[in-house]
Amino acid sequence: NAGVTQTPKFQVLKTGQSMTLQCAQDMNHNSMYWYRQDPGMGLRLIYYSASEGTTDKGEVPNGYNVSRLNKREFSLRLESAAPSQTSVYFCASSEALPTGPGLGEQYFGPGTRLTVT
Amino acid sequence: LAKTTQPISMDSYEGQEVNITCSHNNIATNDYITWYQQFPSQGPRFIIQGYKTKVTNEVASLFIPADRKSSTLSLPRVSLSDTAVYYCLVGDPLSGGYQKVTFGTGTKLQVIP
Numbered sequence: 001n002a003g004v005t006q007t008p009k010f011q012v013l014k015t016g017q018s019m020t021l022q023c024a025q026d027m028n029h030n031s032m033y034w035y036r037q038d039p040g041m042g043l044r045l046i047y048y049s050a051s052e053g054t055t056d057k058g059e060v061p062n063g064y065n066v067s068r069l070n071k072r073e074f075s076l077r078l079e080s081a082a083p084s085q086t087s088v089y090f091c092a093s094s095e096a097l098p099t100g101p102g103l104g105e106q107y108f109g110p111g112t113r114l115t116v117t
Numbered sequence: 118l119a120k121t122t123q124p125i126s127m128d129s130y131e132g133q134e135v136n137i138t139c140s141h142n143n144i145a146t147n148d149y150i151t152w153y154q155q156f157p158s159q160g161p162r163f164i165i166q167g168y169k170t171k172v173t174n175e176v177a178s179l180f181i182p183a184d185r186k187s188s189t190l191s192l193p194r195v196s197l198s199d200t201a202v203y204y205c206l207v208g209d210p211l212s213g214g215y216q217k218v219t220f221g222t223g224t225k226l227q228v229i230p
Binding site: 041 | 158159160161162163166204220221222223
């Protein structure tokens with residue numbers, strides 16, 4: 001049971017290049033999330049997917065697109081990378097979007113460290 | 118949008134109890150309080166969640182006073198492996214607040230031998 005896996009672990013891009021960050025979970029969770037964490041800062045939500053086939057914007061969606069490919073996989077795409085997108089990207093999943101009480105327990109992947117030069 | 122305020126850092130000796138307080142003055146009626154732990158180069162890990170009074174699990178306790186404007190995460194008898202950043206989150210998905218919940222800058226706990 002690998003939990004949440006992310007690829008790649010590290011990536012260096014030049015300004016204007018595009019790339020897709022991959023995320024997969026094997027816990028049969030319905031909801032998945034993408035966060036970014038800048039040095040010395042907390043995590044900020046980019047996009048989330050409440051269930052297969054749905055996606056919604058988080059706090060900082062500009063410059064990103066997402067695809068919920070199936071229940072297991074949730075990818076994040078940078079169409080034209082900018083230095084401001086240099087960050088660590090975390091994917092997370094939870095059993096369900098907590099539409100009931102509470103924020104629910106999220107399980108995080110190990111992160112992708114992206115540098116844009 | 119409920120905003121949280123935590124101390125930036127704390128130091129503690131091994132074996133001591135550590136209490137980290139989070140202020141959330143504009144917490145809404147349906148908001149829950151959740152704490153996460155993050156080690157360097159890792160994703161955050163859920164610690165505990167509560168709505169009011171006291172919640173305890175095998176890792177920590179969470180104390181929430183009646184006015185719910187603050188909460189305190191209590192770690193009993195910390196060890197060096199508890200050195201990490203601790204985040205307090207407040208939000209209510211029913212009001213559409215979930216997608217705007219952020220982790221903030223957290224409290225960096227340093228446990229000293």
